[in-house]
Amino acid sequence: MITHAGTVAKFQARDVVRSRWLAAYVAFFWIVTEGLLRFAGGDARAILSLASVVLYVVPLVTLVFGTVYLYNAREFTELLLAQPVGRRALYVGLYAGLTGPLCLAIIAGIGMPFVFRGGVAEAQPAMLASLVGAAIALTLVFTAIAFCIALTCTDRLRGLGAAIGAWMVGALVYDGLVMAIVAAFDGHPLERPMLALTLANPIDLARITLLLQLDVSALMGYTGAVFQQFLGGAVGTLVAAGALALWIVTPAGFGMRAFERKDF
Amino acid sequence: MIAARGLCKSFDGTPVLRDMDLDIARGRVTAIVGPNGAGKTTFIKSLLGLVRPDSGQLFFEGEAIGASHTYRARIGYMPQIAQFPENLTGADFFALLRDLRGATSTDERLIDALGLRESLGRKLRVLSGGTRQKVNAVAAFMFEPALYVLDEPTTGLDPVSAGILKRRIMEERGAARAVILTSHILADVDELADDVVFLHEGKARFVGNVRDLKRQTGQITTERAIAELMLRERAA
Numbered sequence: 115m116i117t118h119a120g121t122v123a124k125f126q127a128r129d130v131v132r133s134r135w136l137a138a139y140v141a142f143f144w145i146v147t148e149g150l151l152r153f154a155g156g157d158a159r160a161i162l163s164l165a166s167v168v169l170y171v172v173p174l175v176t177l178v179f180g181t182v183y184l185y186n187a188r189e190f191t192e193l194l195l196a197q198p199v200g201r202r203a204l205y206v207g208l209y210a211g212l213t214g215p216l217c218l219a220i221i222a223g224i225g226m227p228f229v230f231r232g233g234v235a236e237a238q239p240a241m242l243a244s245l246v247g248a249a250i251a252l253t254l255v256f257t258a259i260a261f262c263i264a265l266t267c268t269d270r271l272r273g274l275g276a277a278i279g280a281w282m283v284g285a286l287v288y289d290g291l292v293m294a295i296v297a298a299f300d301g302h303p304l305e306r307p308m309l310a311l312t313l314a315n316p317i318d319l320a321r322i323t324l325l326l327q328l329d330v331s332a333l334m335g336y337t338g339a340v341f342q343q344f345l346g347g348a349v350g351t352l353v354a355a356g357a358l359a360l361w362i363v364t365p366a367g368f369g370m371r372a373f374e375r376k377d378f
Numbered sequence: 379m380i381a382a383r384g385l386c387k388s389f390d391g392t393p394v395l396r397d398m399d400l401d402i403a404r405g406r407v408t409a410i411v412g413p414n415g416a417g418k419t420t421f422i423k424s425l426l427g428l429v430r431p432d433s434g435q436l437f438f439e440g441e442a443i444g445a446s447h448t449y450r451a452r453i454g455y456m457p458q459i460a461q462f463p464e465n466l467t468g469a470d471f472f473a474l475l476r477d478l479r480g481a482t483s484t485d486e487r488l489i490d491a492l493g494l495r496e497s498l499g500r501k502l503r504v505l506s507g508g509t510r511q512k513v514n515a516v517a518a519f520m521f522e523p524a525l526y527v528l529d530e531p532t533t534g535l536d537p538v539s540a541g542i543l544k545r546r547i548m549e550e551r552g553a554a555r556a557v558i559l560t561s562h563i564l565a566d567v568d569e570l571a572d573d574v575v576f577l578h579e580g581k582a583r584f585v586g587n588v589r590d591l592k593r594q595t596g597q598i599t600t601e602r603a604i605a606e607l608m609l610r611e612r613a614a
Contacts, residue, residue, distance in 0.1 A: 125466060125470060128465070129465045189457065196457075197451075197478050198449075377429045377430060
């Protein structure tokens with residue numbers, strides 16, 4: 115099974131790496147990083163600004179790219195399933211074949227500007243590493259969610275709509291909702307529900323892991339502030355990272371079940 | 379070689395295969411024909427494990443389909459629509475199949491016969507529909523399977539290429555392999571098929587050799603005989 119998954123991943127990745135989409139994705143990060151390094155006034159501030167870009171862009175691109183990728187691969191998936199390959203191996207191969215190049219694109223796009231300037235000057239390399247780590251985690255989470263959407267909606271347009279809707283909820287609506295709840299229950303102890311709400315949104319989670327790491331509360335939403343107050347430091351990072359891991363495994367597992375039971 | 383027993387499948391409550399029984403023999407070309415929605419595609423997909431029947435059983439060389447995927451190493455499948463990852467080349471695609479099947483030797487006669495050799499290094503995206511269909515055909519014939527499943531094999535091919543493919547199909551029949559094909563081009567069915575399976579509303583209404591079909595319907599050509607079967611079903 116592992117060799118089959120590896121084979122599928124290798125050739126799918128070869129296809130994705132050659133696509134113009136991916137080149138544009140690398141170029142985007144390269145340009146944004148380079149621009150921020152030149153004009154943000156200091157590496158630390160550049161990385162912070164880059165973090166807020168990553169938190170919005172990575173989920174959106176991954177969701178859209180992931181659903182389109184699986185829809186486009188539908189006929190080819192049938193052809194591969196007619197070979198002596200198990201469904202589980204094929205699913206893992208498709209997932210790895212997409213997430214691999216997407217993660218490499220992020221590493222290349224963000225990393226190259228630093229490489230060309232001869233390293234990370236004033237900011238700690240750890241800061242940059244946690245930013246790239248959060249971007250990779252978000253890629254893994256939202257590819258899994260994209261696969262779930264594409265496997266449960268047979269209609270392409272609806273699937274794409276659901277993907278964009280999922281992004282809007284996670285990236286935009288959610289924080290507003292949290293603020294509304296805070297306003298509505300003014301004066302009540304809200305710490306525990308707030309923690310629960312944060313764990314329920316992978317974008318918030320990634321933001322918190324990042325910001326706890328970067329130790330800046332300026333960019334934090336309300337949920338972030340609560341999180342730091344409660345868990346600040348190593349424990350909070352661990353809890354958030356664990357929750358992120360759950361956010362990868364759960365949709366990926368759900369997608370695999372759907373893939374195994376599906377009629378093609 | 380293939381035996382279906384009481385095969386049932388419905389999609390969203392609409393039955394497509396209804397208690398279907400069918401046997402298909404090796405060394406023969408079997409054409410599956412029938413009106414749209416008769417269950418041709420669903421039967422083929424069940425055979426390939428792409429569709430899971432609701433009930434009933436399907437055997438390939440005595441082995442029940444559904445438990446394992448290894449039996450598919452003995453099947454060569456040519457789908458109706460050839461869709462590949464856009465940025466792979468034909469050579470990449472063949473390498474992928476070779477790796478998945480763990481094949482050490484491949485039969486590449488069709489590559490040269492169809493004049494595909496120089497297109498193999500180019501991205502599949504830039505190839506014409508007909509050329510992609512040739513790639514598709516080569517893939518089905520590469521690994522010397524025991525069974526060929528060919529879904530509308532000549533669609534999109536120019537007459538010369540279609541002729542080459544048909545000649546190859548006849549050779550494989552001679553090599554005691556089984557060929558299942560579906561085709562809307564009844565002249566192809568006439569030319570290639572030894573046996574005809576006529577599906578209607580999820581059941582095999584006629585199974586037999588072409589001569590019997592003609593005799594039973596009182597027609598001279600396969601095309602007319604099949605049309606006659608359809609008309610009878612409609613009248614009934």
